[in-house]
Amino acid sequence: METMTLGGALNAGLRRALEADDRVVLLGEDIGRLGGVFRVTDGLQRQFGANRVVDTPLAESGIVGTAIGLALRGFRPVCEIQFDGFVYPAFDQIVSQLAKLRARSGGRLTLPIVIRIPGGGGIGAVEHHSESNEAYFAHTAGLRVVSCSNPNDAFWMIQQAIASDDPVIFFEPKRRYWDKGQVEPQPDLPLHGSRMIGEGDDALLVAHGPSVALALAAAAAAHEDGYSVGVLDLRSLSPLDLPTLLDEAKRSGRVVVVHEASTFGGIGAEIAATITEHCFTDLKSPVLRVGGYNMPYPPAGVENQFLPDIDRVLVAIDRSLSFQVA
Amino acid sequence: MSNRDVASLERIAPELEPQSIPTPERDVIRFVQSDGSLTELGQSRGVDVGFAQSLYREMVLARRLDVEALALQRQGELNLWLQCAGQEAAQVGSIRALDAADMVFPSYREHAAALSRGVTPSELLSQWRGASHTGWDGAARRFHLYSVVLGTQTLHATGFAAGSRLADTDDIVLTYFGDGAASQGDVNEALNWAAAMKLPVVFFCQNNQWAISTPSSSQMGAPLHQRAAGFGMPAWHVDGNDVLAVHAVTEAAALHVRSGRGPAFIEAQTYRMAGHSSSDDPGRYRGTDEVTLWSGRDPISRMTALLGELGAAEQFFDELRAESDDFARDIRSACLSIERPRFEELFGNVYAEPHPVMERERAEFHAFASMLNAEV
Numbered sequence: 001m002e003t004m005t006l007g008g009a010l011n012a013g014l015r016r017a018l019e020a021d022d023r024v025v026l027l028g029e030d031i032g033r034l035g036g037v038f039r040v041t042d043g044l045q046r047q048f049g050a051n052r053v054v055d056t057p058l059a060e061s062g063i064v065g066t067a068i069g070l071a072l073r074g075f076r077p078v079c080e081i082q083f084d085g086f087v088y089p090a091f092d093q094i095v096s097q098l099a100k101l102r103a104r105s106g107g108r109l110t111l112p113i114v115i116r117i118p119g120g121g122g123i124g125a126v127e128h129h130s131e132s133n134e135a136y137f138a139h140t141a142g143l144r145v146v147s148c149s150n151p152n153d154a155f156w157m158i159q160q161a162i163a164s165d166d167p168v169i170f171f172e173p174k175r176r177y178w179d180k181g182q183v184e185p186q187p188d189l190p191l192h193g194s195r196m197i198g199e200g201d202d203a204l205l206v207a208h209g210p211s212v213a214l215a216l217a218a219a220a221a222a223h224e225d226g227y228s229v230g231v232l233d234l235r236s237l238s239p240l241d242l243p244t245l246l247d248e249a250k251r252s253g254r255v256v257v258v259h260e261a262s263t264f265g266g267i268g269a270e271i272a273a274t275i276t277e278h279c280f281t282d283l284k285s286p287v288l289r290v291g292g293y294n295m296p297y298p299p300a301g302v303e304n305q306f307l308p309d310i311d312r313v314l315v316a317i318d319r320s321l322s323f324q325v326a
Numbered sequence: 327m328s329n330r331d332v333a334s335l336e337r338i339a340p341e342l343e344p345q346s347i348p349t350p351e352r353d354v355i356r357f358v359q360s361d362g363s364l365t366e367l368g369q370s371r372g373v374d375v376g377f378a379q380s381l382y383r384e385m386v387l388a389r390r391l392d393v394e395a396l397a398l399q400r401q402g403e404l405n406l407w408l409q410c411a412g413q414e415a416a417q418v419g420s421i422r423a424l425d426a427a428d429m430v431f432p433s434y435r436e437h438a439a440a441l442s443r444g445v446t447p448s449e450l451l452s453q454w455r456g457a458s459h460t461g462w463d464g465a466a467r468r469f470h471l472y473s474v475v476l477g478t479q480t481l482h483a484t485g486f487a488a489g490s491r492l493a494d495t496d497d498i499v500l501t502y503f504g505d506g507a508a509s510q511g512d513v514n515e516a517l518n519w520a521a522a523m524k525l526p527v528v529f530f531c532q533n534n535q536w537a538i539s540t541p542s543s544s545q546m547g548a549p550l551h552q553r554a555a556g557f558g559m560p561a562w563h564v565d566g567n568d569v570l571a572v573h574a575v576t577e578a579a580a581l582h583v584r585s586g587r588g589p590a591f592i593e594a595q596t597y598r599m600a601g602h603s604s605s606d607d608p609g610r611y612r613g614t615d616e617v618t619l620w621s622g623r624d625p626i627s628r629m630t631a632l633l634g635e636l637g638a639a640e641q642f643f644d645e646l647r648a649e650s651d652d653f654a655r656d657i658r659s660a661c662l663s664i665e666r667p668r669f670e671e672l673f674g675n676v677y678a679e680p681h682p683v684m685e686r687e688r689a690e691f692h693a694f695a696s697m698l699n700a701e702v
Binding site for chain 2: 025051052056057059061062064065066067068069070071072073074075077089092093096097100101102103104105106107108109110112141142144164165166192239242
């Protein structure tokens, strides 16, 4: 057991993957000599060479498109997109090429590619550096989408994602890169398993990535008021770990989803619909969502009013707890 | 810029003349004229008649496939067909210059190239009959599936070439794209990437003069082969309807690329004799004069004339005619026997590893279909 930052755990996980399999190749802007703008790949080019940790031209479509070619040639590329808002130039290569090639080839082609995206806000960044665009990718068949929230998961999930034979969009909570935590000697969950934290006898908070810490803080505050509120860390957004989600939703019948992305058409909407479809008679309150407002990400000076905070989460918990079927 | 602006620039900063301006289009490399006679260059290279006959045979069979497939589309047996008539020399000449191990990333009109790589009519027509998104095994044929989103395949080619270099093998990659696709960001990213990393890619542009209804004259501000220099790679400008010249030029480009000197670019001037697709109506945007002009430059008839001049036996043409007729019958029966996939199978093609949504929806679909069947 070792204490690491989340960014450090990703670095250690990438190093293990590069050591374990010669076919693993890292591609990205400034990931080599600099070690990435968040230093997640720090030291890897020195250790594994410029052929396996590749500083690419500044071209996101090129990063994903060439990764596809490398995968077709038998490699297992791991792409870094520098910031969430820079992924859109690669959108076609991800949703029309990467996601569909296996189906288009009648199941012949295998595309073991990981696309790492530092996502979410809260670091006072300029525009295009704070977005939560996971729903676009979760909506696309052929992709898997995961989101880590702590160093232990970061360390194990990045290795599991690289070992997957399917394309994985890997969201990293950039404002949690410097959070420290224990990394266990073995993974305790598969890549697409979600993690229940605490007992949720009165209500359940569902969160992922950067919102998990917020949900845990809200659950602790609710506990002080005498409520048992559990937190389900989704970890996997596509596919969802449905058995765990539905079991935990049924336990209290009161669910609040928290994420930084705008709520319309978001992951929270999918979760609310799924729970409603499967647990309608177990619900004691409508599934509620706390998320970003449905506007472009605001200037950093007011981002705290855009992002879910503990008060908004607690108000939603109160609404759920006090909801009575007429 | 107005005249006044130009005048003031010259007055204020006469020493700041641009250091580089677009250069005029270069003449195409040509061995065989439209009438089948050899150019001076063609004469000096000489013609290997046996080899020329084998290229000719592939062009004739590809043309026959094109004709039959269009007929099948008109009869309702294909949903759509994209004719490659007119572009046989560009495709056959180039693909025959590669080694068998070299990988090819096509766009979607490369039927002549596909046949040359052993793709069968059944495999080729499957996509256009709505039975699949691709009919062939791209890895086995060394011919990747068609790319319908224009230019995307040039990046896949570039990545594949990076893989070849990482694996330290000497195979190279050729990717086809058109004059329209050359405007796409992906193509320009691929050209830059391959040049920056000195990757073994031949970028083969078939300039067929038209991107659906947009002529190449309004597609770009400088000739495509001139663009290559800006990216840092050599380029050849070739008569794309001259199969011998295309073959020679591609061989030279492949040699350059295989020697580790980075990518190369070929612009082949050719012509899309038909509409963009079987749904297109080219009469709405181009005149018959132009089509007539290019008919006179047909890649097959000039080789018919050349081979006749060089003494190819009448028997060769007779046998090829018979082979072509047999091929047409095979194409028709292959098309009619293409089977649609069972819908349920598609759930298994999306992911390599088990996926709960696919499993759940496959079961739901199965139950639903069984219920409907039970009711009938």
